[in-house]
Amino acid sequence: MSTPLFLVEALPTADTMTLDGPEGHHASSVQRLRVGEGLLLADGRGGTATAVVAAVGRGTLDLRIIARGYADADVPRLVVVQGIAKGDRGELAVQAMTEVGVDEIVPWAASRSVTQWRGDRGVRAREKWVATAREATKQARRPWLPVVAGAPDESTATVARRIAGAGAAFVLHEEAQERLTAVDLPDTGEIVLVVGPEGGIAPGELTAFTEAGARPVRLGPSVLRTSTAGVVALTVLVTRLARW
Numbered sequence: 001m002s003t004p005l006f007l008v009e010a011l012p013t014a015d016t017m018t019l020d021g022p023e024g025h026h027a028s029s030v031q032r033l034r035v036g037e038g039l040l041l042a043d044g045r046g047g048t049a050t051a052v053v054a055a056v057g058r059g060t061l062d063l064r065i066i067a068r069g070y071a072d073a074d075v076p077r078l079v080v081v082q083g084i085a086k087g088d089r090g091e092l093a094v095q096a097m098t099e100v101g102v103d104e105i106v107p108w109a110a111s112r113s114v115t116q117w118r119g120d121r122g123v124r125a126r127e128k129w130v131a132t133a134r135e136a137t138k139q140a141r142r143p144w145l146p147v148v149a150g151a152p153d154e155s156t157a158t159v160a161r162r163i164a165g166a167g168a169a170f171v172l173h174e175e176a177q178e179r180l181t182a183v184d185l186p187d188t189g190e191i192v193l194v195v196g197p198e199g200g201i202a203p204g205e206l207t208a209f210t211e212a213g214a215r216p217v218r219l220g221p222s223v224l225r226t227s228t229a230g231v232v233a234l235t236v237l238v239t240r241l242a243r244w
Contacts, residue, residue, distance in 0.1 A: 004031055005040040005141045007134060011047050015065050016054070025059040033061060044137070044145030046071045071143040076167055077103040077190045078237060080230045081159050083110040083197030084117060089227035090125075091132045093195075094148075096231040098136035101238045102146050105129065106162065109153035112199030122152030156205050159194065160212040166192040169214035172233060173201060174223050176216035180236050183217060191237060195230040 006023045019027055019041075027033050033053050041049040041063075048069045055062035080102050082093055094105055107126060109116060117125050130148045137145045151158075163169040167189025170180060173196075185191065194201070194209060201209075210216065219232055238244045 002141065003038050003040055004033070005042055005138050007044055007138060007145065008041050009043070011041060011043050011049050011068070012063075012065055017051075017063050017065065018057075019061045019063055020059065024061055027061050028056055028059055039063070040141065042137075042143045042145075044143075046073060046143050048143050069143075073144060074101070074103065074241075074243060076186055076188055076241075078234060079104040079106060079162070079166070079190050079192045080234065081106040081108045081154070081162070081192060081194040082230060083108050083195055083201075083226055084113040084115050084125075084153060085197055085226045086114040089198075089225065091128055093227045093230055094129045094132045095136045096228075097234055098133045098142070098146050099140040100231055100234045101142075101243060102230075102234055103144070104147040104149065105133065106149040106159065107151075107153045108159055108194070108197075109155060110197045110199075111156070111202045111205060113197040114199065117153040126152045156208055160208045163192050163194075163209055163212040163214045166190045166213070168192070169209070169212070170194070170217045170233075171201065171206060171209050171214045172196065172219065172229050173206065173216040174218060176218040178215060178217045180217040180219055180233055181240070183215065185237070185240060193230065193233055193237070195226055195233070197226055 035053050037053050049065050050067040051063040051065050053061050054064045133146045167186035169192040171194040
């Protein structure tokens, strides 16, 4: 069994700490860690600590810190603009993209999105994406927690501005001639990848993105679901960037 990772707001500066709250409950009552077993702590911002369980309480663990570390953020940053999908497909995409290595996920209110995030519903939906990214980060034992963009959903105009400031930007499109496996990638800045919703990207949206500097690309001969397209594209990028 691999060493489990738990996310904390701040890493301890002392040689001991008590892990409580939801993470302490999960560690002691769900994973049932025992005295002498090891675990990893991460602050989601690159900082890590290796710890050993010194005592088990009700929903808490007393830990002894034995090592500390820090992982630099990957460069270039990988940002996926994900068209909002119906049902749980968006959460499935967030989960898998986090495990693969996405750095930021931007929920996009595409014109052809079947589901629209409005008001409290949008806030709750975004919170689900945040929670999904958090759990997937722990599963993958990543020291960096991906950012989910602050607004419940971003407009096409906002996405276009993000594209204009990127080191490179690509729009997955089934009619594109270029392949993501062959385009040039920058060494710094951000790589922005746009994934459309179930109904695809509307012509006006594609025009707005290409005018902002994005290049339409395709992955292969198959048309993928919105919940898998971003995952496959990220796999291509992390492989080409020698992260995998």
